[in-house]
Amino acid sequence: MDIERTSKGVCVDGFSAGGLKEGRYGVALIVAETPCKAAAVYTTNTMKASPVVLTAGKTSKGMLQAIIANSGNANACVKGGMEDAKKMCEMAGKMLGINPSMVAVASTGIIGRKIDLGAIEKVALKVSKEMSNAPEASTRAARAIMTTDTKEKSVSFKYKGIEVGGICKGSGMISPKMATMLCFITTDADLDQKTLQDCLTNSVEDSFNMLVIDGCMSTNDMVLLLSSGKVGCNKQDFQILLNHLTKELTRLMALDGEGATKYIEVEVSGAKDKETARKAVRAIISSDLVKTAVHGENPNWGRIAGAMGSVIEYDFEKIDLHYQSGKEKAAVVLKGVMRDLDPARKILKSKELRIIVNLNSGKESAVGYGCDLSCEYIRINAEYN
Amino acid sequence: MDIERTSKGVCVDGFSAGGLKEGRYGVALIVAETPCKAAAVYTTNTMKASPVVLTAGKTSKGMLQAIIANSGNANACVKGGMEDAKKMCEMAGKMLGINPSMVAVASTGIIGRKIDLGAIEKVALKVSKEMSNAPEASTRAARAIMTTDTKEKSVSFKYKGIEVGGICKGSGMISPKMATMLCFITTDADLDQKTLQDCLTNSVEDSFNMLVIDGCMSTNDMVLLLSSGKVGCNKQDFQILLNHLTKELTRLMALDGEGATKYIEVEVSGAKDKETARKAVRAIISSDLVKTAVHGENPNWGRIAGAMGSVIEYDFEKIDLHYQSGKEKAAVVLKGVMRDLDPARKILKSKELRIIVNLNSGKESAVGYGCDLSCEYIRINAEYN
Incomplete structure (x- = not known):
């Protein structure tokens, strides 16, 4: 049975949503008809924002009925942040007729x-x-955050009668090994x-x-999953x-990475264990030099070899390295020997491509997602305040 | 007694040098009158270039008399690289009348x-x-590499009758926790x-x-120190x-970082141990978001707090954070409370500045060196091949 794409987003059966951005602040609300079982993953940054700390306390008990999320301010690294996060839950609880203890709060910005709670309340x-x-x-709701x-x-999406929907935001301050953005999922x-x-x-x-x-x-990453429990599975x-x-x-966030002009997938296979494959993928997809080379449509694969060498041991004379876009593969x-680079140059002109490394030293593999690094990234982040 | 700046570079008593760049390749030679005691630090990248492996074998024996270094090609990740590195030592040994076993080789590019050994030989x-x-x-010699x-x-520099001189190159592919460039020091x-x-x-x-x-x-980092042993100390x-x-x-490399428009020093003090201070410094100076904020002269200090939280635990309500340039300090x-940002905005207009964080939780400190991130970095690295 195939997975079917639906149009509902988080508004799967049993859930309602809404969202609006006015001036500096955007607010999204998601509410379930009845209390939901909830699961969550949070940033591993030690400097967690107040909404993360507050919501983590609630999800540790396992039940939620609503989410209030704002953009425009992260409510992180600021005195009184916890009181403000609590007030946001009370505010949403009152507006939606739900006990504030069942309201999760998330902030980004x-x-x-x-x-500014006054602005958010409005x-x-x-x-x-x-x-x-x-x-x-x-x-x-997705637009508001x-x-x-x-x-x-x-x-x-829908599969075997069950539905799952999600919204997320995330474009910069994104790194691996943690949940890296705001994401709300309903099922x-x-x-x-x-x-x-x-x-x-x-x-x-x-x-x-x-x-x-x-x-x-980020200090504010949060992935929340709420289940109405309406359909057995x-x-x-x-x-x-x-x-x-x-x-x-994940793919949508990579495509919309700050300043991205190209979407990049990195696959490392033939690794002796999963963690080696993941480490290598993360090193490649994180390298500013790999990202700028892709931006320049430049098959400077030595940077890929160097990035891997900064985190794993491997035998260069065993490796295969390909660039792929759609059905084109170069x-x-x-086995450690460079080929003619012209076919790779052609593939690098694509908007979406995959870098494929086979270490030929084992059976494990991993895939990572990212984008190129452009001047637009710098412009966005030089000015963001 | 003060340390005195001299003009000799690596040409301190007992050493001669030379260098030239022609077309794609530059070659630097450094030679001592007599065999020298030698010390070295190399990249910790597992994918070490052949010249690194070859020279490390020689410095492990402790003596060197000459160095040949080229720019234009790193001689890394390529079959036959070791033979080529050996041939470069033979080439230099013959030209300088020195046993090839006493010649170190370094490559960058x-x-x-x-x-292309033919081009290098010419x-x-x-x-x-x-x-x-x-x-x-x-x-x-410095220009050639x-x-x-x-x-x-x-x-x-000269101090108490002893002299030390150095040349180095390094502008991109530079990261902490290893020697990060080519550097040749004589004394x-x-x-x-x-x-x-x-x-x-x-x-x-x-x-x-x-x-x-x-x-x-980098795959090619190398710091070599050669001593003629002429002066007791x-x-x-x-x-x-x-x-x-x-x-x-280090300061000269940071000032000349690829695309740099601003030189940044980061100081973290009040740490419970040295490694905590170093980790925090490296996280701040490595953050693309901190670097772009400085580029935009934007006192977005939350990114500094977030970067530190990605690697160390700290109490936000204890910290002090200043920007400094020359005698101006904002x-x-x-103690975790934000002040008026206007004085910081003024300091951020400087070409050289220091970010100072006091964790107020101990007595250890560390300092790191870097630069802002500009579009010029991307232009350089999109095109480099």
Whole structure:
């Protein structure tokens, strides 16, 4: 049975959403008809923003019914941040008629500045009056949490009768080995809380945790999964569906990386273990020199070899290295020997490409997601405040 | 007694040098009157270039008399690289009348391409005929090993009768926790090989290893120290002098970082141990977001807090954060509370500045060196081949 794309976004059966951006602040609300089992993954940055700390305390108990998220301010590294995060939950609880203890809060935007709760309340009030289960409501919520993103990210899929939908934001300050952005996922799958958490943790490991835009780790990353429990299902099916969703959201974030002109996938195979493959992928996709070479459509594969050597041991004379775009594939290095680079130069002109390294030393592999590094990234981040 | 700057570069008493760039390749030669005790530090990249492997084998025996170094090709990740590296030592030995086993070789430039020994020999022959002990010869050698560097780096100092001189190159593919460039140091200090190695290792730790341009680790890094042993001295004095030299070379590389428009020093103090301070410094100076903020003269200090949180634990409510340029110093955060940012904005207009973080949790500190991230970095590296 195939996985089917639907148009609902987070507005799968049992959930409503809304969102609006006015001036500096955007607010998204997501609410379920009934309390939901919840799972979550958070940033591993030690300097966690107050909304992360507050929401993590709630998800540790396993149940949530609503989410309030704002863009424009991260509510991180600021005195009184915890009180402000609590007030946002109370605010949303009151507007949606839900106990504040069942409301998660997430924030994204500049770090180290006091959040303007008055402005947020004004926007949230408007949003709360137009909550809807229609697909457009998910799009509005996705748009409200954008910062430097240029496109909203709202997707959903159906598989064996179960549905899962998600919105996310994330464009810069994105690094691997942690959940790296705000992402809210809803489902009707009836699974216990521990199973939901297992599935989410697994899914994040090969999707969001393999995404790098600039190697900078956020203080505010959060992935929340809420389940209405309306439809019976088994763990394996849900894992397949959830992986499909998180990979698609990851791909959308890589495509929309700050200043990105090219989407890059990196695959390392033939590794002796999974962690070696992941490390190599992350080193390649994180390298400013690899990213600028791709930006310049320049098959400077020596930088790929150097990046791998900074984190793993490997035998250069065993490796194969290809560039691929769609069905076009060019060998650049075969068993350590460089080939004619012209076919690679042609592939590098594509907007979406894959760098494929086979270490030929084992059976494990990993894939990572990222983008090139352009002047636009610098312009965005030189000016962002 | 003060450390005095001299003009000799590597041409301290007992050493001659020469250098020339023609077309794609530059060659530098350095030769001592007599065999020298030698110390060295190399890249920790597992994918070491052939010249690194070959020279490391020689320095492990502790004696050298000459160095041949080329720019234009790294002689890394290429079959037959070791034979080519050996041939370069033979070539230089023959031209300079020295046993090839006493010749070190270093290469820098593009990775993964066959080196053109014929072209190198032609340039080397011209260089070998104009070897000189004059300061200009050190400058020529420094210029010959430049790749994307815009200025040659040749300095020397005198202290208590001993002299030390050095040339280096390095502008991109520079990351901390290893020696990060080519650097050749000469001295007349009479110390045993173990003491020379101890002093070099110590010195590199707080200088080159605290330099970050782009967080990318090279396959070819090498720091060589040759001593003629002409002047008696004690270890402590030599360490002071060597530290002075390596810090100055580090500063010159940071100033000349690829595309740099601003020189940045980062100081983290009040750490519970030295490694915590170093980690925090490296995270800040490596962050593309901190670098772009400085480029934009934007006091977005939240990125500094976020970068530190990605590698160390700290109490945000204890920290002080200042920007400094010359005698001007602006508090941005005091005990976790943000101050007026206007004085910091003024300091950020400077070409050279220092970011100072006091964790107020201990007595250890560290300093790192780097630069901002500009579009010019991307232009250079998109086109480099």
